[in-house]
Amino acid sequence: MTTGYKLNRRKALMALGLAGAAPAVSATGPAPVKGAHFRHGVAAGDPLRDRLVLWTRVSGLEAMTAVTWQIATDASFKTGVRSGQFYTDAGRDYTVKVDVAGLKPGTTYHYRFICDGVESPVGQAKTLPEQTERVVMAVASCSLHPNGYFNAYRAIADLDEADVVVHLGDYLYEYGAGLTDYGMGNGRMLGRVPDPPHEIVSLADYRTRHAQYKSDLDLQAAHARAAWICVFDDHEICNDPWTSGAENHQPDREGDFMVRKAVALRAYREWMPIRDPQPGQLSEVIYRSFRFGTLAELFMTETRLLARSKQLDYQTDVPKTATGLDFDAFRVKLNAPERELLGAAQRDWLGTALNASTKDGVRWQVLGNQVVMAKVAGPNLRKVYGDTQVQKLLDSLPGNVRAVVEPLVETFSQDDALPLNLDAWDGYPAERERFYDLIKAAKARAIVLSGDSHQAWANQLHDTTGAEVAVEIGVTAISSPTIWFDKIIPNFDLPKVLTDQNAEVLAASTDRNGFVRLTLTPDRAEAEWVSVSSITSRDYQVTTDGRFRSEAMADRAGPLQVL
Numbered sequence: 001m002t003t004g005y006k007l008n009r010r011k012a013l014m015a016l017g018l019a020g021a022a023p024a025v026s027a028t029g030p031a032p033v034k035g036a037h038f039r040h041g042v043a044a045g046d047p048l049r050d051r052l053v054l055w056t057r058v059s060g061l062e063a064m065t066a067v068t069w070q071i072a073t074d075a076s077f078k079t080g081v082r083s084g085q086f087y088t089d090a091g092r093d094y095t096v097k098v099d100v101a102g103l104k105p106g107t108t109y110h111y112r113f114i115c116d117g118v119e120s121p122v123g124q125a126k127t128l129p130e131q132t133e134r135v136v137m138a139v140a141s142c143s144l145h146p147n148g149y150f151n152a153y154r155a156i157a158d159l160d161e162a163d164v165v166v167h168l169g170d171y172l173y174e175y176g177a178g179l180t181d182y183g184m185g186n187g188r189m190l191g192r193v194p195d196p197p198h199e200i201v202s203l204a205d206y207r208t209r210h211a212q213y214k215s216d217l218d219l220q221a222a223h224a225r226a227a228w229i230c231v232f233d234d235h236e237i238c239n240d241p242w243t244s245g246a247e248n249h250q251p252d253r254e255g256d257f258m259v260r261k262a263v264a265l266r267a268y269r270e271w272m273p274i275r276d277p278q279p280g281q282l283s284e285v286i287y288r289s290f291r292f293g294t295l296a297e298l299f300m301t302e303t304r305l306l307a308r309s310k311q312l313d314y315q316t317d318v319p320k321t322a323t324g325l326d327f328d329a330f331r332v333k334l335n336a337p338e339r340e341l342l343g344a345a346q347r348d349w350l351g352t353a354l355n356a357s358t359k360d361g362v363r364w365q366v367l368g369n370q371v372v373m374a375k376v377a378g379p380n381l382r383k384v385y386g387d388t389q390v391q392k393l394l395d396s397l398p399g400n401v402r403a404v405v406e407p408l409v410e411t412f413s414q415d416d417a418l419p420l421n422l423d424a425w426d427g428y429p430a431e432r433e434r435f436y437d438l439i440k441a442a443k444a445r446a447i448v449l450s451g452d453s454h455q456a457w458a459n460q461l462h463d464t465t466g467a468e469v470a471v472e473i474g475v476t477a478i479s480s481p482t483i484w485f486d487k488i489i490p491n492f493d494l495p496k497v498l499t500d501q502n503a504e505v506l507a508a509s510t511d512r513n514g515f516v517r518l519t520l521t522p523d524r525a526e527a528e529w530v531s532v533s534s535i536t537s538r539d540y541q542v543t544t545d546g547r548f549r550s551e552a553m554a555d556r557a558g559p560l561q562v563l
Contacts, residue, residue, distance in 0.1 A: 036060045036116040040211060041220030044125035045273030047164065047227040047290065049105040052125050055273040056113045057095045057214070064089040067096050068114040071103075075110045075122055093207045095270045105130045121220070125227035126163055131293040136161045137366075138226070139516040141168040141233070141451025142477035143213070146177070146187025146194055148535025150218035152478045152514050155532055155542045157221035159517070164290075165226050166298065168451030168475065169233025169370045171272070172213045174200045174248065183481070186536055199238075201254050206267035214271065223273070230274055231286050231300050233370040233452055237264040240423055242308040261305065282306070287346050289353050296364040296520045297357045299350060303370050307343025312422050314411050327414055334422075337430040347434060354442035363552060364520050365444040371424040371452045373432065373472050374459035374504040377417030379497040381409050381489070393489070405489060420498070421453065436461070436469045443555040446470035447525055449516070454480050455495075456516075456529045458507040458548045460560050471550045471560040473527040474508075475516040479535045482510050507546055507562050514545075525550045525557065 033039070036058050043055040054069055066087055072080040081103070086096045096113060103109065106129030113120040138156045156165060175182045177197035187193055195212040196205055213219060234240055238260065239248035249257050265283040269276060277285055284305040290298045317333060319326040342350070357365055381390050394406055411418060419426030425435075439446045440463070448461065448470050457474025476482060495508035512531035519526045529546035551558035 033060060036065070036118050038113065038115075038118070038120040040214035041217075041223055042111065042113065042120050042123040043223035043273040044111060044123055044227045046229060046275040046288075047125060047128050049128045049130060050103050051099060051101050052103060052109065052111075052127060052227060053273050053275050054098045054100055054111050054113075054123075054125075055096065055271075056120055057093070057211070057271070058088060058113075058115045059094070061088070061094050061115075065094075065115060069096070069098050069100075069111065070114070071100055071109050071111045073107065073109060075124070077110065077112070081109070093267075093270050097270075097273070097276070099275060103127050106132065121224060123224035128290060129293045132295050133521060135292045135296050135520045136163050137166050137298075137518045137520075138162045138164075139166045139168065139449050139451075139473075139475050139518055140478055141475050142170040142454055142480040143219070144170075144173050144183045144477070144480040145213055145216070146181075146190075146192045147183030147481060148186055148190070148192075148479040148513070149538060150216050150222075150479055151532040151535055151538075151540050152530075153216075153222040154218040155530065156515060157218070157225045158542075159225070162226045163292070164298075165222060165228045166300075166368055166449065167228055167230040168368055168449060169231050170235045170452065170477075170480070171230065171232070172209055173235040173480075174209070174238045176200075190536065199248075199254075200264075201260055203263035203267060206264050207270070210267055210271035228273055229290060229298065229300060229368070230272055231302060231368060231370065232265075232268055232304065234304055236268050237261055237305070240311055241304055242310040243305065245310070247311070287349060289357075291357070291362065292520075294361050294363060295522060296366055297353075297362045298366045298368060299353060300368040301342065301350070301370075302346065303341045306346060307340040309339045309341075309428070311427055314407075314418075314422070325410075327416075327418065330418075331416070334419075334427065335429055339428050339430055341425065341428045341431045342435065347438065350435075351438045351441065354438055354444050358442045358444055363445065363522050364525060364557075365439075365442070365446050366518070366520075367446060367448045367470075369448055369450050372421065372450045372457060372459075372474055373425040373435075373448050373470075374457065374461055374502070376420045376424070376426060376459075376498060376502050376505060378408065378412030378420040379494060380412050380417065380501060382413045383501065384497055417501075424453070433464060436463045439469055439556075440467075444470075445552055445555075445557040447518070447527075447550065447557055448472040449518070450474040454482050454510070456507075456509040456512070456514075456546065457505065458527070458546065458560060458562060459504050460506055461504060468556060468559060471525075471548075471557050473516055473518065473548065475514075476509065476529070476531075477513055478515065479513055482513060506560055507548070509545060512545060523552055525552075 039059040040057040046053045066085045070083045088094050108126045110124050112122045176199045177194045200209050238246045287302045318330045425432045454477040456476040459472035461470045499505050513535050514531035517528045527548045528544050531545045532540045534540040547563040549561045
């Protein structure tokens with residue numbers, strides 16, 4: 001009898017020793033600075049036609065202090081347009097967040113802060129336009145600080161053109177600095193050791209980890225380049241949460257999950273340039289939209305905390321019988337209509353907003369979404385190699401590696417293909433169809449942006465009838481591990497196998513870190529995979545490794561083309 005297996009990138013790498021530790025090195029930072037200073041840079045976010053959220057954090061304070069903010073149309077601040085004061089204190093970790101109104105649409109502004117006579121760095125951000133013929137978005141996800149340098153953030157900062165940066169989550173990670181903790185093989189080699197060095201659980205922990213990330217100069221440069229539009233994914237709290245728990249939360253050791261979630265979201269709201277919730281709204285409510293004239297509207301969704309049903313996994317949810325594993329019974333669980341990701345309230349909002357967008361003549365509907373939406377079956381190695389070669393492969397593997405590979409082989413060799421990732425939309429097929437119904441009802445030209453997977457994707461999305469619904473562009477990681485399954489099996493090309501075996505996957509890549517550049521015009525949407533050649537060296541090149549296009553059709557986004 002075979003056993004099921006939960007496909008988990010982090011645990012697979014740990015089991016195989018592929019994320020082991022290098023010798024420890026010193027992580028000593030710069031000498032302390034006395035008095036007020038801006039160690040964590042500046043940021044802007046959630047742009048509207050007349051508003052921008054401005055953010056900073058003042059270090060060196062010990063009591064409530066007034067911080068001056070200024071916004072101008074030039075970097076020298078000779079033509080100031082707005083200014084004011086914000087009082088910050090320890091209750092908000094000395095962060096500053098101002099929602100500045102009264103601005104002009106489609107205008108690039110410069111902003112800064114002043115505290116006790118000390119000036120912050122200068123950032124720039126652009127308000128949303130009343131009308132435009134072109135929008136450029138840099139799309140990012142998954143930045144694991146210990147695993148590598150934020151070279152991809154620096155590449156975003158260096159872009160000649162970027163209206164906004166769209167961040168799909170996993171802005172930070174919760175893991176500690178143990179010898180086998182995620183990313184610490186590179187982390188100790190590079191001196192990028194998590195602060196605090198243990199897994200973060202308390203409010204102080206989450207604040208400290210946010211502070212460490214925003215101390216990175218490459219991330220600061222990307223924040224200062226353009227306004228960011230963000231959602232959290234899972235690691236801003238902890239790995240793979242659902243409404244009432246998480247894979248990486250053990251109540252007997254880490255306390256009440258609801259308390260942990262609450263403090264994680266409080267720190268996120270304090271440290272991110274995101275507009276605060278309306279009175280009476282839960283902090284989890286981050287779904288919202290941004291309209292770029294009649295060219296495009298960006299809808300940011302929340303799929304982690306508000307309504308998500310607990311993830312299924314192959315290890316515990318495939319029933320065992322006297323003759324083996326009952327995958328048919330598992331499929332009944334998987335397709336249960338009550339399994340949720342968005343929830344009724346968010347679906348109602350999204351359906352109304354999509355209909356309003358298309359009725360107002362907005363050309364493109366872009367959906368910022370955390371996890372991959374396409375139907376992606378796990379790799380069927382028996383189709384690739386044949387039964388004889390697969391058995392030879394298994395027999396040749398070390399015992400600990402075979403213990404990982406063999407259950408995967410059996411799970412993904414079913415005639416009725418099973419999903420690669422049950423944490424993605426593939427784990428919630430009924431909810432995905434409800435989502436597609438909203439897109440079809442609105443006749444939206446939908447472009448789905450997805451993060452989380454550490455892999456780049458170009459996918460054509462279909463409903464259960466086979467009709468085209470939308471296109472999907474998945475972004476790889478800023479610095480989180482990419483290649484992983486390929487390391488388990490010698491001479492194995494996961495992207496090619498996934499493309500060959502999945503009709504919706506037109507292209508995929510697992511060997512680079514980077515981001516997506518999405519350019520929208522009235523007639524077409526063009527996406528580019530932009531990659532950095534290294535995350536373990538400051539010497540790197542920036543390349544474009546894939547280009548994709550969708551033409552605007554009357555009632556949907558046209559078929560995705562690989563250029």
